[in-house]
Amino acid sequence: MFRVLVSDAISEEGLAPLCASAQIDIVQKKTTEAEEELHTFDALLVRSATKVTEELLEKMPNLKIIGRAGVGVDNIDVDAATKRGIVVINAPNGNTISAAEHTFAMMAALVRRIPQAHISVKSREWNRSAFVGNELFGKKLGIIGFGRIGSEVAKRARAFGMSVHVYDPFLTKERAEKLGVSIHSLDEVLAAADIITVHTPLTKETRGLLGTENLAKTKKGVYLINCARGGIIDEQALIPFLESGHVAGVALDVFEQEPPGDHPLFAFDNVIVTPHLGASTVEAQLNVATQVAEELLHFFEGRPVTSSINLPALSKDVYEKIQAFYHLGRKLGLIASQFMNIPVQELSVTYAGTVADLETTYITRSLLAGFLRPRVASTVNEVNAAMVAKERGITYGEKFSDETHGYANCISLTVHGENKTFTIKGTHVPNYGDRIVHFDGVAIDFAPEGHLLYIQHQDRPGMIGKVGNVLGAHDVNIATMQVGRQEAGGKAMMILSLDKPVDDEVLQALAQIDDIETVKRLEA
Numbered sequence: 001m002f003r004v005l006v007s008d009a010i011s012e013e014g015l016a017p018l019c020a021s022a023q024i025d026i027v028q029k030k031t032t033e034a035e036e037e038l039h040t041f042d043a044l045l046v047r048s049a050t051k052v053t054e055e056l057l058e059k060m061p062n063l064k065i066i067g068r069a070g071v072g073v074d075n076i077d078v079d080a081a082t083k084r085g086i087v088v089i090n091a092p093n094g095n096t097i098s099a100a101e102h103t104f105a106m107m108a109a110l111v112r113r114i115p116q117a118h119i120s121v122k123s124r125e126w127n128r129s130a131f132v133g134n135e136l137f138g139k140k141l142g143i144i145g146f147g148r149i150g151s152e153v154a155k156r157a158r159a160f161g162m163s164v165h166v167y168d169p170f171l172t173k174e175r176a177e178k179l180g181v182s183i184h185s186l187d188e189v190l191a192a193a194d195i196i197t198v199h200t201p202l203t204k205e206t207r208g209l210l211g212t213e214n215l216a217k218t219k220k221g222v223y224l225i226n227c228a229r230g231g232i233i234d235e236q237a238l239i240p241f242l243e244s245g246h247v248a249g250v251a252l253d254v255f256e257q258e259p260p261g262d263h264p265l266f267a268f269d270n271v272i273v274t275p276h277l278g279a280s281t282v283e284a285q286l287n288v289a290t291q292v293a294e295e296l297l298h299f300f301e302g303r304p305v306t307s308s309i310n311l312p313a314l315s316k317d318v319y320e321k322i323q324a325f326y327h328l329g330r331k332l333g334l335i336a337s338q339f340m341n342i343p344v345q346e347l348s349v350t351y352a353g354t355v356a357d358l359e360t361t362y363i364t365r366s367l368l369a370g371f372l373r374p375r376v377a378s379t380v381n382e383v384n385a386a387m388v389a390k391e392r393g394i395t396y397g398e399k400f401s402d403e404t405h406g407y408a409n410c411i412s413l414t415v416h417g418e419n420k421t422f423t424i425k426g427t428h429v430p431n432y433g434d435r436i437v438h439f440d441g442v443a444i445d446f447a448p449e450g451h452l453l454y455i456q457h458q459d460r461p462g463m464i465g466k467v468g469n470v471l472g473a474h475d476v477n478i479a480t481m482q483v484g485r486q487e488a489g490g491k492a493m494m495i496l497s498l499d500k501p502v503d504d505e506v507l508q509a510l511a512q513i514d515d516i517e518t519v520k521r522l523e524a
């Protein structure tokens with residue numbers, strides 16, 4: 001049974017698939033009301049009201065996934081979640097249309113002074129000359145940030161006969177041409193636009209993007225709109241530009257502090273505001289709730305999630321192809337880590353054959369997580385493996401090669417320790433399973449499963465019998481045994497698969513046999 005805490009107002013209809021699952025127990029409460037049981041939840045579902053801080057995560061040690069029913073994840077400490085191996089997902093496009101329509105509604109309201117006129121008429125006034133506005137037709141719209149919402153705003157602007165000037169450093173020429181907009185530098189957009197609307201995430205680069213310096217570059221009489229995130233337009237910096245009339249009007253749906261309280265901008269008649277309503281439509285809320293609910297179900301069923309913030313995106317098709325290698329990678333890392341139970345500096349992974357054409361980043365993350373698991377006390381998985389490796393000074397890299405050693409695919413892991421280097425190679429055989437085909441310089445063939453025992457010895461007659469006798473005397477049954485050697489009479493090894501794990505006493509008894517040099521327990 002998985003326990004899900006829904007701590008913000010999320011569409012009940014959208015959550016229905018989760019509620020219907022017999023495997024899922026849903027609790028709808030604010031985190032502050034669930035203090036006593038926070039440690040029991042596997043998943044947390046939020047909108048923007050819940051602040052998912054490091055402190056909250058500390059109280060939720062069982063948490064595996066955080067779902068944001070919306071786009072912006074700035075209310076979630078994603079780094080802290082990543083560090084703990086918690087997957088963060090969002091609903092990237094469920095509210096795009098609503099946010100674009102709200103932006104457009106704000107734009108029309110701003111240039112036609114609709115909110116001001118509305119208040120005036122309801123105050124029993126009839127002052128038509130006080131509310132002369134501007135047409136949108138023929139105006140230049142500057143869009144900063146041309147992702148999902150920015151591009152939907154552009155489509156609507158073109159339908160209104162506006163020309164659209166875009167600044168987005170990541171926008172390709174092809175996409176701009178397809179949507180009938182022109183790409184410009186930020187300065188060009190600032191200088192040309194009659195109306196500027198921002199649609200970027202709030203990042204180090206975009207915080208204060210429209211501050212004093214850039215506001216001074218805008219056209220006199222410009223209108224500004226922020227329906228993205230508070231702080232992209234610097235609220236304090238706006239004040240002198242509104243006082244001087246340089247900025248003709250501002251529409252804000254979002255604020256640096258939400259709720260904004262008694263904000264100095266509210267004193268300006270030409271500043272119109274809404275309380276973060278961009279996504280507040282029945283349709284958007286149903287969409288985002290349905291998207292995160294479906295993703296959560298996939299996650300709990302062990303299927304891939306497609307909208308994770310802290311994992312590489314993985315479609316169902318790709319997941320199905322890499323699944324087998326993902327498990328093989330995990331086993332290679334796990335076995336190598338136990339074999340090289342010394343400090344290591346570097347892991348080098350080489351992919352050959354069919355696996356080299358797949359999304360190997362995921363496989364490498366899985367291998368890294370397998371490698372780190374015996375070494376760290378906290379949770380380590382593909383979400384935080386790269387971060388944990390970095391913290392421990394372990395670097396890793398991927399290579400591609402043609403050397404498959406006769407197999408259709410081969411993953412090779414070389415671990416570099418201070419005075420020792422170790423290589424393990426594995427292959428996945430469809431309908432048969434994973435096989436380790438090379439272990440520390442010796443060609444061998446065994447399944448990386450269960451309780452394994454590695455014995456390195458001199459190649460002498462009678463070794464197998466001696467090992468069998470010791471294990472038999474300790475009531476340990478051998479399921480399979482594979483032997484390999486570099487050359488006759490030289491270094492040889494046995495890999496045994498046992499029905500139960502062996503204790504230190506058995507290891508010591510085996511190590512005392514003449515010609516046995518090393519004995520290691522390996523759990524896979």
Ligand SMILES: NC(=O)C1=CN([C@@H]2O[C@H](COP(=O)(O)OP(=O)(O)OC[C@H]3O[C@@H](n4cnc5c(N)ncnc54)[C@H](O)[C@@H]3O)[C@@H](O)[C@H]2O)C=CC1
Nearest residue numbers: 072099145146147148149168170199200201227228278279
């Ligand atoms: N008011 C509301 O209720 C809602 C607000 N939002 C917010 O709207 C914003 C946009 O959302 P989406 O379009 O879905 O995101 P998106 O990720 O599809 O698009 C963001 C765009 O910003 C661009 N960008 C990033 N850094 C930039 C920079 N320094 N300068 C210029 N462009 C930059 C990116 O290349 C990308 O094209 C986000 O902040 C999101 O949180 C989203 C939904 C509802």
Ligand SMILES: O=C(O)CCC(=O)C(=O)O
Nearest residue numbers: 047048070071072279280
């Ligand atoms: O959940 C909401 O209403 C806010 C939506 C939003 O800002 C977002 O999706 O980024």
